[in-house]
Amino acid sequence: MPLKRDLVVGAALTALAIFMIWQSQGFPRIRAMPYGPDLFPRIIAGGLILAAIGIVIEGLRNARSGAATLSTATSTPPVHYAALSFVGVAALVAGFALLLPVLGFHIAAALVVVLAVPIFGGSLLLALVMGGVVPVVLHYIFYSLMRVVLPWGLLTPIAW
Amino acid sequence: MDLFALLAVVLTPKILGTVFLCTLYGAFVGAMPGLTATMAVALLVPFTWFMDPVQAAAAIVATTTTAIFAGDISGAVLKIPGTPASAAYVEDSYRLSQSGHPRSTLYSALFASVVGGVIGVTILMFATPTLTYLSRNFSSDEAFWLAALGLSCAVLVGGPSVPRNFASLFIGLAIATVGIDVAVGHPRFTFGNVELYDGVSFIPAMIGMFALSELLRNAVGGRQSSRLRLTVEPLREALLTAARQFAALWKNVLRSATGGTFIGALPGAGADVAAWIAYAVSRRFSRKPEAYGRGHIEGVVDGGAANNAAVAGAWTPALVFGIPGDSVTAIAIGVLMMKGLTPGPDVLNTDSALVYAIFGSFLLANLMMLVTGGLVVAMATQVLRVPRAVLMPIILILAMLGGYAISGSTLAIWIILVLGLLASAMLWADIPLAPAILGIVLGRIVEDNFMVSMLKARGDLTEFFARDIAAVLGAITLTIWAILLYRALRSFIAPAKPQGSRDTTRDNTDR
Amino acid sequence: MRKPFTRFLGQSAAAGLLAVTSTAAFADTCDWTPDRAVTFVVPWGAGGGTDANSRMLAQMLEQKWEVPFNVVNRTGGNGVTGHSAISNADADGLTVGAVTVEINTMHWVGLTDMTYENISPIALIDIVPSSVLVAADSPFESLGDVLEHARENPGDLTASGTSLGGIWHLALAGMLNAEGMDPESILWIPSQGAAPAMQELIAGGVDMVTPALSEGRSLVDSGELRALAYMHDSPMEALPDVPLTADVLDSGWTLAAYITISGPEGLPDEIACAYEQAVQDITESDEWAEFKDSRGADNVFMGREELRDYMMAQDAALGETIQAIGLAE
The missing domain is CATH 3.40.190.10 (Periplasmic binding protein-like II)
Incomplete structure (x- = not known):
């Protein structure tokens, strides 16, 4: 598994690097200078490829020595994501981005909260209560107190 | 003028009241995701019209100082760092607060910030000529080397795997290349979206990488842990623990605050670079480098002290040249000029009363922050007591709202989503996040200054060493890079050994 | 000190003047007022000159009309993002913004198709010579x-x-x-x-x-x-x-950036006129004069008609410059 994962990571990084190099072909140059806006993307792409090679070598070596993955990472250990909840939260973020301008903050935020509470294990009652309270409180803090412009959407007729 | 005389200038009921209210306001705004010190100060401007000059200066200074500290609160409680500077140690402070120490952690950070701020002001007062010399000679050459030096921290803020740290750093740098390039104004990797011309902004990027990836991870926990509540220490115990931790780390605070002030005084990205370098240096010299990034208080204290000291240092270019280092000082200068202050090299003579009032307000605000910041910490950490099923949806909506508030555009929410998914993938691949954040913060600064310097030198690379400070900074940076490269190669090429001996390798690398 | 700016109008603008005045119907009533919060879009970041002028103006409009004027900094795309946000907003008077000189340069360098025709000029509030x-x-x-x-x-x-x-x-x-x-x-x-x-x-x-x-x-x-x-x-x-x-200089070259308050494309005359009147009152106030003074800037004002001609003249002049120096798309 770790080796397979490392191969996937290496391939992904290489793909990103190739994409950057391919895109930077079309960047204009500065007159009288051998490089321009394409210099840093190329350097970074080179770094990504080196890192990808390093990760694959690391994976191969670990696979051969049978050791657990070399890296113990300072970050969170990998978790097997329960796919549905994961996709659910991601979909809520995308939905909020799409619906915020159309529905307005109150409705969009209420929808997100009502749907998010069950994902994080809360009851339907809790979801409804929070869906009613949280958007109003946040709207007061951000819009009324801090003057952050939030869209009213469908509620425009009653906007203040 | 000594410190007490300074305080005497501002110890009037009116100023005391102003500073008290403003530190409270700053702490509240700073602790809310997406509400920045810049917004806090911008909203304050209309009120400063009705204030006398000293009061106006005190209000701005108090709000800024506390808002920057309060960025640590949302970092520890919600994993949404308030500033790119707080991002350096958010992994530690968040883990500490998750493991039942939110208050002692934040109080330690508070003490470090207060002392860091006081040291910063003291240096600002007594070493203005030195700070002035530094910022007067700071061109794109020096800025490039400083940012490049900051980048080498990536090795020290990541995990033990060298290729993975590099992968992370380069992913961050790749994200930083999005937007119009400085040299010819060509849009890169923007996919035709003009809103991306300015690049990926920090706040949504940090919210995505830290907060959303954490939420996604938590979503998986599902029903089993929904009633789980985190423990929050009693106030008394937390204060005692914090005092103990702080007392044990006073040397760190002194070191980081001094360094932070000087780096903060440099134009550009002072405070951000200061916090990352302080964190990295702290790890380098710590007895427990392996604990960093997993919930270790030392880095939080170092980073916090450097962060707030840098805020004080950042006033040097503003006061001495009237050149704002960031948008907060830009607004502040506008207000102060309205109140009759003329920034300039002899500002200490011409406008001494106002300048000393600013210094005094800084001191007072930092001291007052002990009380108001402490209050906000006590209240904010209560949030952790609510069940996960209540807390997580609130963090989710706050994260998105915070991103939106920065730019007033839904693009920020898409950035949060994309970077949140990217961060989840990186966690799956065992790639640390911190170097990527560093890359996003510094990538633009490194490239812009490199290109500007090259344009000035018509492509002559030796120009990077033609100026005194640049030559010194460049030599330091290249030496550090050489050492890091040598060690990285050695630890990588050295054959993999069983668990025990690998720790030795890491000790060598980190000590 | 207020200064008239008619002398900036070039020949081309003067020619256009007649056409503009004849098409712009004069509204009889200028007593429109916003009934709820107004969004004030600033295409540039907090702390800059446009931001400072806009926030001051928003604050004074807020006092005058007693509804909140919320300033939002829509930065990005060298001004394109914010200017588009102003141009494309509903023309109900509840979104206005600080249109700056870049409206006359962006389209020449190929950043956008938007020109001064796509916004409704209300008043010029600052002129900042180089x-x-x-x-x-x-x-x-x-x-x-x-x-x-x-x-x-x-x-x-x-x-x-x-x-x-x-x-x-x-x-x-x-x-x-x-x-x-x-x-x-x-x-x-x-x-x-x-x-x-x-x-x-x-x-x-x-x-x-x-x-x-x-x-x-x-x-x-x-x-x-x-x-x-x-x-x-x-x-x-x-x-x-x-x-x-x-x-x-022999050529008599001059160049000034400018800051205006403008509305979305197609802002009804009644609303534009109300804003114009309000902004004029504000620029004549002592508070505004004091603000201008503290920034070392001259206090200037230009109404809708005049501003439109001014933008037209600037557009032609800046377009010529951009083409001459080879930056035009």
């Missing part, structure tokens, strides 16, 4: 010295102040072009704005900067920088001794 500033230890004592050196040693000198193709770049390149020189005989070093450029100048990284004189005023006052020229035809009150390009 300048030529050098460090105190610079060998150049006058603009003539600089131009002579650049003529004899093309490419030797460097200047900064904003991004490539930004308004202060046009100020310099346009001046060189007007003086019959190669616009690139002074090399432009891009920067993130006037402040970092002045930092670079003090640190000895570039030879001169060409930002708004008001932005460099405190550094000139303190003797840190020397102002060689003010790209305008009447002196700035705060710095009356700076030579005017209109006097010292």
Whole structure:
């Protein structure tokens, strides 16, 4: 598994690097200078490829020595994501981005909260209560107190 | 003028009241995701019209100082760092607060910030000529080397795997290349979206990488842990623990605050670079480098002290040249000029009363922050007591709202989503996040200054060493890079050994 | 001190004047008022000159009309994002914004198709002429010295102040072009704005900067920088001794950025007229005068009709400059 994962990571990084190099072909140059806006993307792409090679070598070596993955990472250990909840939260973020301008903050935020509470294990009652309270409180803090412009959407007729 | 005389200038009921209210306001705004010190100060401007000059200066200074500290609160409680500077140690402070120490952690950070701020002001007062010399000679050459030096921290803020740290750093740098390039104004990797011309902004990027990836991870926990509540220490115990931790780390605070002030005084990205370098240096010299990034208080204290000291240092270019280092000082200068202050090299003579009032307000605000910041910490950490099923949806909506508030555009929410998914993938691949954040913060600064310097030198690379400070900074940076490269190669090429001996390798690398 | 700006109108604008006045129906009533919060879009970041002017104006409009005026900084795309947000908003008077001189440059360099035709000008509130500033230890004592050196040693000198193709770049390149020189005989070093450029100048990284004189005023006052020229035809009150390009240059070159309050495309006359009236009242107030004074800026005002003509003239002039220096798409 770790080796397979490392191969996937290496391939992904290489793909990103190739994409950057391919895109930077079309960047204009500065007159009288051998490089321009394409210099840093190329350097970074080179770094990504080196890192990808390093990760694959690391994976191969670990696979051969049978050791657990070399890296113990300072970050969170990998978790097997329960796919549905994961996709659910991601979909809520995308939905909020799409619906915020159309529905307005109150409705969009209420929808997100009502749907998010069950994902994080809360009851339907809790979801409804929070869906009613949280958007109003946040709207007061951000819009009324801090003057952050939030869209009213469908509620425009009653906007203040 | 000594410190007490300074305080005497501002110890009037009116100023005391102003500073008290403003530190409270700053702490509240700073602790809310997406509400920045810049917004806090911008909203304050209309009120400063009705204030006398000293009061106006005190209000701005108090709000800024506390808002920057309060960025640590949302970092520890919600994993949404308030500033790119707080991002350096958010992994530690968040883990500490998750493991039942939110208050002692934040109080330690508070003490470090207060002392860091006081040291910063003291240096600002007594070493203005030195700070002035530094910022007067700071061109794109020096800025490039400083940012490049900051980048080498990536090795020290990541995990033990060298290729993975590099992968992370380069992913961050790749994200930083999005937007119009400085040299010819060509849009890169923007996919035709003009809103991306300015690049990926920090706040949504940090919210995505830290907060959303954490939420996604938590979503998986599902029903089993929904009633789980985190423990929050009693106030008394937390204060005692914090005092103990702080007392044990006073040397760190002194070191980081001094360094932070000087780096903060440099134009550009002072405070951000200061916090990352302080964190990295702290790890380098710590007895427990392996604990960093997993919930270790030392880095939080170092980073916090450097962060707030840098805020004080950042006033040097503003006061001495009237050149704002960031948008907060830009607004502040506008207000102060309205109140009759003329920034300039002899500002200490011409406008001494106002300048000393600013210094005094800084001191007072930092001291007052002990009380108001402490209050906000006590209240904010209560949030952790609510069940996960209540807390997580609130963090989710706050994260998105915070991103939106920065730019007033839904693009920020898409950035949060994309970077949140990217961060989840990186966690799956065992790639640390911190170097990527560093890359996003510094990538633009490194490239812009490199290109500007090259344009000035018509492509002559030796120009990077033609100026005194640049030559010194460049030599330091290249030496550090050489050492890091040598060690990285050695630890990588050295054959993999069983668990025990690998720790030795890491000790060598980190000590 | 308020100054009329009719004298800026070129021939082309004067010709257009008749057409404009005849199409713009004069609203009888100017008593429209917003019934809820108004969004005030600023295409530039917090802390800059546009932001400061906009926030002050928003604050005073808020006092006048007693509804909140919420300022939002929609930065990005060298101004495209914010200007589009103003242009595309509902024309109900509840979204207005600070349209700046970039409305006359962005479309020429190919950043957008939007022009001043796609917004509804309400009033001009600030005019910020460019300048030529050098460090105190610079060998150049006058603009003539600089131009002579650049003529004899093309490419030797460097200047900064904003991004490539930004308004202060046009100020310099346009001046060189007007003086019959190669616009690139002074090399432009891009920067993130006037402040970092002045930092670079003090640190000895570039030879001169060409930002708004008001932005460099405190550094000139303190003797840190020397102002060689003010790209305008009447002196700035705060710095009356700076030579005017209109006097010292054969071409009489001048260049000023400007800040307006404008509405979305198709803003009804009744609303535009109400705003125009309100802004005029504000610019005549003592509080506004004091604000302008503190920034070292001249207090200016221009109504809708006049502003529209002004934008038209600027558009033609800046387009010519951009084409002349080879930045046009």
